[in-house]
Amino acid sequence: MPHPVTNSNSKMTMLANPPIFPTHLPAGYECFADETTYDPDQHLALEWPEQILTLAEFGYDKSAIDACASPVAVTSPFRMLSEEGVRVTHQVVSRLKAQRSEIAGDRVPSHLAGGVYRSKFLRDLCACPEILDHLSKIGGTPLAPHSMPSQQLYVNYAPQDLSQAVDAWHFDGIGFDYVLMMSDPGQLKGGAFEYFQGTKFEIAETFNLAVHEVRYGITSELPQDRVIRTRFPAAGYAIFQQGNMVVHRAAKLLAPGDRITMVPGFVSRNLSCPDPTAVHDMPCYGEPGIVAELARHSAWLAQTKLQHLLHSLPLSDDSGQLAANLKNTIADVISVIRELEKAQASAQADKP
Incomplete structure (x- = not known):
C-alpha cells in the first residue's frame, strides 16, 4: 500500500x-x-x-x-x-x-x-x-x-x-x-x-x-x-x-x-x-449561471493572491516591478474578463 x-x-x-x-x-x-x-x-x-x-x-x-x-x-x-x-x-x-x-x-x-x-x-x-x-x-x-x-x-x-x-x-x-x-x-x-x-x-x-x-x-x-x-x-x-x-x-x-x-x-x-481551470472554454458550456461562476472563481483566486501580495510586497520594489507583481496577481481576473467580453460580443452578434 x-x-x-x-x-x-x-x-x-x-x-x-x-x-x-x-x-x-x-x-x-x-x-x-x-x-x-x-x-x-x-x-x-x-x-x-x-x-x-x-x-x-x-x-x-x-x-x-x-x-x-x-x-x-x-x-x-x-x-x-x-x-x-x-x-x-x-x-x-x-x-x-x-x-x-x-x-x-x-x-x-x-x-x-x-x-x-x-x-x-x-x-x-x-x-x-x-x-x-x-x-x-x-x-x-x-x-x-x-x-x-x-x-x-x-x-x-x-x-x-x-x-x-x-x-x-x-x-x-x-x-x-x-x-x-x-x-x-x-x-x-x-x-x-x-x-x-x-x-x-x-x-x-x-x-x-x-x-x-x-x-x-x-x-x-x-x-x-x-x-x-x-x-x-x-x-x-x-x-x-x-x-x-x-x-x-x-x-x-x-x-x-x-x-x-x-x-x-x-x-x-x-x-x-x-490555475488549470479551462476558463477559455467554459462560457460556451451552457450550464445555467456558468459565466457568473467564472467571475466568482476568478475573484476567489484573486482574493488570496492579493492578500499574499499585500503581506509580501517589498517596499523597495521600483515601479516596473510593482506593476508586474500587480498584473500577475490579477491575471486570472483579467483572463476571465476577456472571455466574458468575448461571450457577450458573440451573443450580441447572434441576435437577429
Missing part, C-alpha cells in the same frame, strides 16, 4: 480558504425537496488505493510537474462508499437521469452537470470533510470542492447509441476529480474506464492538434500498449486523478447496460501554481 504523497513542489505560500457555496441557485436548477440526509458514518467506507501513479511515470518533465499542484497522475480503484452509501447515491443519480443532457455526437453524449445544485445529498457528499481529507492525502495537496459549483459534480450515463463511447478520449478542464462507479461493473459489457499512460502533449502531436483541442474529444483509438484499463471491483469504488494531466475515456458499451459514474471535481487550495 503506497504512503501519502509528499509534494516537494508545494510551497504553501498561498493557501486559499475553501470557496463559499452560492446562497441562491442559478435559474434553471431545482433542488430535490425530499432526500435522505447525508451521513459519512453511514455512507462512507474509505480505503487507500493500492497504487498511486505520478506525473513523472507518465513522462511529464520537471517543468510540467512544477506547474501542477500535485505530482499525482492517477490511482488504482479504491473503495469510497459503504453498501448503504451506494444504495442511496445510486437512488439519487438514477432519479436525476430524467434531467440529463443527451446530445448525439457530443464528446459525452449522455450526462448531467451541476449535480450539487440539484441534490443536497450530493452537495454534502462532494463537500464531505472526511472525503476532502482523504483525497488531499492521496494527492499531496489540500483540496476543496471546485469553486465553480457546476463543476463540482458531473454524472455520466450510458448513451443510447452504443456506437459512441460513454466519454471520448480527453483530458479535463479542471485540476482534480474522482470517477466513482455507481453501477455493478459485473453486469456491464464494455464501458471500461481507460487512461493513456503518457502525456497530453504526445496525444496532441499524434493527432496534429493544439493541446487544448484534445479536451474536445478524440474518437480514434490510442496505442493499445499505452492504454491502461481500470477494473472497478464493485459499485462504490473510485479512481482519483489529476484530470487535466491524464488523457482518459469511458469506452463504448458492447451491450445495453445501466452504466452510471459520478465525477466530483476539486480545486487545490494551494494557489502557488497556475
Whole structure:
C-alpha cells in the first residue's frame, strides 16, 4: 500500500480558504425537496488505493510537474462508499437521469452537470470533510470542492447509441476529480474506464492538434500498449486523478447496460501554481449561471493572491516591478474578463 504523497513542489505560500457555496441557485436548477440526509458514518467506507501513479511515470518533465499542484497522475480503484452509501447515491443519480443532457455526437453524449445544485445529498457528499481529507492525502495537496459549483459534480450515463463511447478520449478542464462507479461493473459489457499512460502533449502531436483541442474529444483509438484499463471491483469504488494531466475515456458499451459514474471535481487550495481551470472554454458550456461562476472563481483566486501580495510586497520594489507583481496577481481576473467580453460580443452578434 503506497504512503501519502509528499509534494516537494508545494510551497504553501498561498493557501486559499475553501470557496463559499452560492446562497441562491442559478435559474434553471431545482433542488430535490425530499432526500435522505447525508451521513459519512453511514455512507462512507474509505480505503487507500493500492497504487498511486505520478506525473513523472507518465513522462511529464520537471517543468510540467512544477506547474501542477500535485505530482499525482492517477490511482488504482479504491473503495469510497459503504453498501448503504451506494444504495442511496445510486437512488439519487438514477432519479436525476430524467434531467440529463443527451446530445448525439457530443464528446459525452449522455450526462448531467451541476449535480450539487440539484441534490443536497450530493452537495454534502462532494463537500464531505472526511472525503476532502482523504483525497488531499492521496494527492499531496489540500483540496476543496471546485469553486465553480457546476463543476463540482458531473454524472455520466450510458448513451443510447452504443456506437459512441460513454466519454471520448480527453483530458479535463479542471485540476482534480474522482470517477466513482455507481453501477455493478459485473453486469456491464464494455464501458471500461481507460487512461493513456503518457502525456497530453504526445496525444496532441499524434493527432496534429493544439493541446487544448484534445479536451474536445478524440474518437480514434490510442496505442493499445499505452492504454491502461481500470477494473472497478464493485459499485462504490473510485479512481482519483489529476484530470487535466491524464488523457482518459469511458469506452463504448458492447451491450445495453445501466452504466452510471459520478465525477466530483476539486480545486487545490494551494494557489502557488497556475490555475488549470479551462476558463477559455467554459462560457460556451451552457450550464445555467456558468459565466457568473467564472467571475466568482476568478475573484476567489484573486482574493488570496492579493492578500499574499499585500503581506509580501517589498517596499523597495521600483515601479516596473510593482506593476508586474500587480498584473500577475490579477491575471486570472483579467483572463476571465476577456472571455466574458468575448461571450457577450458573440451573443450580441447572434441576435437577429
